[in-house]
Amino acid sequence: xxxxxxxxxxxxxxxxxxxxxxxxxxxxxxxxxxxxxxxxxxxxxxxxxxxxxxxxxxxxxxxxxxxxxxxxxxxxxxxxxxxxxxxxxxxxxxxxxxxxxxxxxxxxxxxxxxxxxxxxxxxxx
Numbered sequence: 001x002x003x004x005x006x007x008x009x010x011x012x013x014x015x016x017x018x019x020x021x022x023x024x025x026x027x028x029x030x031x032x033x034x035x036x037x038x039x040x041x042x043x044x045x046x047x048x049x050x051x052x053x054x055x056x057x058x059x060x061x062x063x064x065x066x067x068x069x070x071x072x073x074x075x076x077x078x079x080x081x082x083x084x085x086x087x088x089x090x091x092x093x094x095x096x097x098x099x100x101x102x103x104x105x106x107x108x109x110x111x112x113x114x115x116x117x118x119x120x121x122x123x124x125x
Contacts, residue, residue, distance in 0.1 A: 003111060004057055007059050007068070015056055082099070099113075
């Protein structure tokens with residue numbers, strides 16, 4: 001399963017499956033919102049409805065990792081999560097707890113933070 005999809009499932013964030021549509025059906029209007037046209041099933045010639053193409057969270061991207069931390073910070077078990085990822089560091093106090101920098105500075109596409117959150121959430125069920 002896609003890690004972003006798994007995170008959404010564990011965090012209660014809606015995951016929208018991509019639509020199976022052909023490239024020529026995509027449009028990008030002036031405002032930059034991608035959409036596609038659903039054709040009338042009666043005759044197939046006239047557009048009957050425009051649907052916005054959904055975007056799902058990308059928690060693996062650089063900005064996505066920050067967003068993932070924001071989502072985690074809003075949870076009641078955020079401090080438990082911080083303890084979980086700081087496991088083995090007995091000098092940490094609640095005032096001094098922070099996310100270790102290697103979770104945020106790994107190269108684009110790194111999944112250490114995503115993997116840690118998934119593991120924490122699955123163990124917390």
